[in-house]
Amino acid sequence: xxxAHYVVxxxxxxxxxxxxxxxxxxxxxxxxGALITAVQAAQQAGKDGHDARVLVxxxxxxxxxxxxxxxxxxxxxxxxxxxEGAFPGRRGAVVKTAP
Numbered sequence: 001x002x003x004a005h006y007v008v009x010x011x012x013x014x015x016x017x018x019x020x021x022x023x024x025x026x027x028x029x030x031x032x033g034a035l036i037t038a039v040q041a042a043q044q045a046g047k048d049g050h051d052a053r054v055l056v057x058x059x060x061x062x063x064x065x066x067x068x069x070x071x072x073x074x075x076x077x078x079x080x081x082x083x084e085g086a087f088p089g090r091r092g093a094v095v096k097t098a099p
Contacts, residue, residue, distance in 0.1 A: 004045035006038035008066065009057040017041070036079055039067050043074050 007018040014026025015034035019041070027034040038054040046052035046069025054067040067076060 001049065001051050004042060004050035004052040005055060006042050006053070007055045007057055007063065008034045008038050010059075035066060039074070039076055039079065042067065042069055046070060 004019070008031070009016055009018055010031065011026070015031045016023050016025030017027060017034050017038045018024075024037075025034060027037050029036070035054065035056070042052040042054050050069075052069035053065060055063040056066050057063055
């Protein structure tokens with residue numbers, strides 16, 4: 001089984017997702033947006049048969065596991081709360097129309 005490890009990392013200009021020597025971002029929604037993006041990608045990779053994980057690199061440079069395919073639930077219980085904070089106004093937004 002091949003590995004598909006997505007690493008969420010903060011840089012000076014935002015939060016990014018690193019995968020196989022490629023860096024994607026900055027992600028809209030900051031840290032929460034990057035985590036949501038990484039978990040979605042890892043979920044698909046896991047369904048495709050890969051050992052899929054999401055890791056977060058902290059300021060000291062060490063990695064902490066945030067989500068693992070087949071172990072942690074999908075969607076993540078924290079994802080909806082994170083999505084609301086990362087993308088305010090997306091759900092339940094009131095659209096006003098001119099009279």
